[in-house]
Amino acid sequence: MTAIKIFISTGEVSGDLQGALLVEALYRQAQLRGLNLDIVALGGEKMANAGATLLGNTTKIGSVGIIESLSFIFPTLKIQQKAKEYLHNESPNIVILIDYMGPNLNIGNYIRKTWPNLPIIWYIAPQEWVWSLGKDKTTKIVNLTDKLLAIFPGEANYFRQQGANVTWVGHPTIDRIKMAPTREEARRILGINSDTLAIALLPASRKQEVKYLMPVIFEAAKIIQEKLPLVHFLIPLSLETYRSPIEEAIKKYQLQATIYPSSSKNSTKNSQEIQESNNLEILAGADLAIAKSGTVNLEIALLNVPQVVIYKVNPITVWIARNILRFSIPFMSPPNLVQMKSIVPELFQENATPENIVSEALELLLNSERRTKTLTDYQEMRQSLGEEGVGDRAAQAILDLVLTRK
CATH class of the missing domain: 3.40.50.2000 (Glycogen Phosphorylase B;)
Known part of the structure; x- marks a missing residue:
């Protein structure tokens, strides 16, 4: 045939x-x-x-x-x-x-x-x-x-x-999320204790995001670590080419962090498992995520992990968009786009500061009412995804x- x-x-x-x-x-x-x-x-x-x-x-x-x-x-x-x-x-x-x-x-x-x-x-x-x-x-x-x-x-x-x-x-993420482990299974694979406060950092899947997003996310992580000394940061790689700049940033900001998968020279069975399942373990095992805007926001939401979403581009791009193209969007992250309402906090451009990220992150971590409201909104959103x-x-x-x- x-x-x-x-x-x-x-x-x-x-x-x-x-x-x-x-x-x-x-x-x-x-x-x-x-x-x-x-x-x-x-x-x-x-x-x-x-x-x-x-x-x-x-x-x-x-x-x-x-x-x-x-x-x-x-x-x-x-x-x-x-x-x-x-x-x-x-x-x-x-x-x-x-x-x-x-x-x-x-x-x-x-x-x-x-x-x-x-x-x-x-x-x-x-x-x-x-x-x-x-x-x-x-x-x-x-x-x-x-x-x-x-x-x-x-x-x-x-x-x-x-x-x-x-x-x-x-939404195809509905199918993908079926492969995700439970929080307990994820932490076993990650090799972290069940009571460890773990925050996933997702700074970049594009080169521009390494430049504009990673510094503010990592500066926020440093402040959070000063306030919550036992925190551990989990960083999944979207592309191997970003490993070196992320390693340098971890050192610069003195973060208690692990990159997944580990480098090939330090490869372990666990890191290979994580690589094969496309990093869902990192998201499933986290208590909170601080992430760039993109499809990953929906994965995080479907795994019931509260998140702070940030978005920054070149200031010239923003000026052109606002003043010439009259560009305006109600929301930018998929969880908010599903029902056109604010489910996760979005920090865009000048609002995407370390201080604002820290404020939103601590609120989601420490305010039980805010955290519960987020998880309830996630369940409602899930019903609209097919x-x-x-x-x-x-x-x-x-x-x-x-x-x-x-």
Whole structure:
């Protein structure tokens, strides 16, 4: 049987994770239908490990912001040229775009001009429905997609109202979180006592975040450590390239902290276990998380760990966004976006100071009413994320569209 050719395009660490979950689901559903798949992708190691053939690694060239993206223009164009050559030479049966608005709009527009009948599915649409930067981007997304697979109820409603063919499948983190251990199991694997006060620090999955977020997060951690001397900080690596700057920051701020997984020269069975399960143990074993904004916020929420979310970019980017683009968002972290209400504290730009982080963190750690309210809101939020089997529902919709076009 001739294999169905699927091309997937995504970027950054979170896109690689969501892409890997989708690739696994596509192979599962294809096996049930007796289909053979040939999946080629722009993504990262997780997608490759799930069975996709990588055309280019896009996990290290992601950014948020106008100024921040400038250094990634040429690497992105180079990888996109590879994608266009693949599309021209291999003629896939369907194209899946995952988030990653700028590069994926470029690929989608190229396909529509060159192969107007090649089906395109956008899975996890860009957060245009939150940013509201005007109808231009929305119209482009709607016009180039045959189907949009939404993960948030608000996302589904927004794009449906704009004329897109939308199916709400639920959030894929629901599936991923099933792999997480209990707090007790996580602490056993981490090698920390059940009564240790543990705070997870998640400063960066992008290069810009190492520059703008890590210093304020680590300064806040230093202050917390002065107030709570027995605290221990858990730091999961999103990319190995960040190990050295994080190690230097730990030393600079004199933190009682452990990086997971440990370096290869000090590798242990426990660190290997943590690596294989994608760091869910670190989150599950924490009493609190101080994190960058991103998909990880939803993982933390589903593990019932209170968190403080921070977000900082280049000041020039902020000035342009506020004064020229009139950029305004109600919330930035997924837990708050699910129901469009404040569930976790968000500290943006000038408000993302060490002092504010410490204030919010101590409140969540020491104020039982505030902590209970957060956990109650998490449970309410969970009800709006859909049922388990998100990846399989998305895979079924993709294969259904392929088979109707063959």
